[in-house]
Amino acid sequence: MHRFANPTRFMRLSAALLPWTAGAALALIAAGLYLGLFGSPADYQQGESVRIMYVHVPSAWMAMFCYTFMAGASAVGLIWKHPLADLAAKATAPVGACFTLLALITGSLWGKPMWGTWWEWDARMTSVLVLFFLYLGYIALINAFDDPTRGLKAAAILALVGFANVPIIKFSVDWWNTLHQPASVFKAGGPSIDPSMLAPLLLMGVGFTVYFLWVLMLRLRTEIVAAKVRALRLRQVRSGAPATPSGATPLGAKG
């Protein structure tokens, strides 16, 4: 974090938005869960277990959305050297990884009554599993350097390389899957879905997205504060005198 970045505006804006996004996310998810668990019919084939879909499908959406967001933020960071973009990509990764893990766990729970096994090498599930590995690699790389900015820059390149590879991996997994087992059981999310099921699904989807924005802002604020602490430490080392918080210049201030 250097004096050319201007996170003060972000800090002000996010402070105002935080309670609203938190409230909206909780309300949307609560409404979606209520409709999904009580307000919608059971599937005529899958019975009550279809309700796992209301968590599974939005999680899978978010897994992909977060990776796309991460790659976009990385591109902005690489091209326009905006430090907030790099930090946003970094802050997104663990959230995206959690959504991916949630999609995997719920998929496995859903698969048990459907297929009779906890894990089926279904094309979609396998792609999500590979996506999870991509997230893990990104998180590992960002934390692998003693200099945090070095990790940010390396991880930004990795995010773009990974993003370019996602369609190729998806294609290869689909091809592999049709070679070995032609039929996929996952039909949920298709266009034939009943409107009474679509409403909770969309509510959950929007709720998860708003939740992501909320957590992203929280994490970004934490990152910025951590950068401030590091700047203070550095000043302490350079000046040889203990730096007091009151003597600290705010990050956005002109040096």
Next chain:
Amino acid sequence: MDRFLSLVGRDLHLAQRHGFDSLLVVVFFIIAVVLFPFGVGPEPNILARIAAGVIWVAALLASMLSLERLFQTDYEDGSLELLLLAPLPLELVVLAKVAAHWLTTGLPLIVAAPLLAVLLNMNGAGFAVLVAALALGTPTLSLVGAVGAGLVLGSRRGGVLLSLLVLPLFIPVLVFGVGAVDGAIGGFAFRSPLLILGGMLLAALALCPWASGAALRQALG
């Protein structure tokens, strides 16, 4: 072009002076494959069924192991800085190093693969396609790996980290590489997976030196 060749020549020369080092990769490849009969039993039918997959997975791991050193020594002794400042595009420098790396590690794997296919009792119909698929696939592995090798320079635990970054990206090569061999053995189309492997090689040739160059720049910046 002369400079490109002199770069390739220097890396080959270095590999030759290090002698046994690049052969170690082939030895690893062979040992990794030989472990499988111990793991799944010596039943010829089972081994024949999994032969293509086993050889490909072992080739993947072997080429990944050797990737860690791709830029590491040049990074540690300061040569990489001078290569970055050499009056030729960084992408060509990367391409030259990848070419030398493939010649010293990828090519021996291809030579050893038919031998291992015999050990695993693989159907004779798959041999030629196995070699062709490895010839198209292993350069892609080296190219994609070069991006990862650039990214992990200067990190703690480079090797383990590199495998975490690169192995998921190797999956498409694995899928189509095995697919081609299984196709040839099973009597169905093996041309399209081979063509896709070729397509991936061309795409990697166009994109990876560029991404790897960006990784090297930030590693030294």
Next chain:
Amino acid sequence: MDRFIGHGLTCIRGERLVFSGLGFTLESGGALVLTGPNGSGKSSLLRLMAGLLAPAAGTLTWNGEAVASDREAHGGRLHYVGHLDAVKPVLSVMENVAFWANLRPGGGPAAAEAALAVFGIEHLAGVPGRFLSAGQRRRVNLARILAAPAPLWLLDEPTTALDRAAVATLEAAIASHRQAGGMVAAATHTPLSLGSAQTLDLGAFETEVAA
């Protein structure tokens, strides 16, 4: 007449502002000596001049053209000597120097041989790098920059591990390089006698950090 100008340069390493608002002008035959305490950014400035680092702000121009617009051309007109000597342990001294000379226009085996002679290591030509002492390795690295012509020399602590005779050889090499119209920027702790050199004290730009 070549002219290498830096203007309003700001350098950020990691999260640390190393210097800002720094400028310099180097012309053919000129020399710039960088001084300042540890961590004041001497190495960073040389890496910036070489194009290994991108400045966070400011411009570097060569005869009016931005250096960043053509990295290969800039790389071709400079020699950089860093902290590491880039000597391969398994290659002989001659092979080490000749490889770098061959990558550049005007360099070749003959030039490499002459360069070894200048630094008094021609008798080591066939010796593999792993047998060299630190001072010998440094002389191999310095012979590298003589083996192919380039107008701009960027030397980061070039006298490290050199004995007094070798320092004198280096000073003479720099003097004849400048006489031929070359320019030199060097960071050094030990006095390196360069006639009529400008001095840039990076400590002066350091106050920015505390602001």
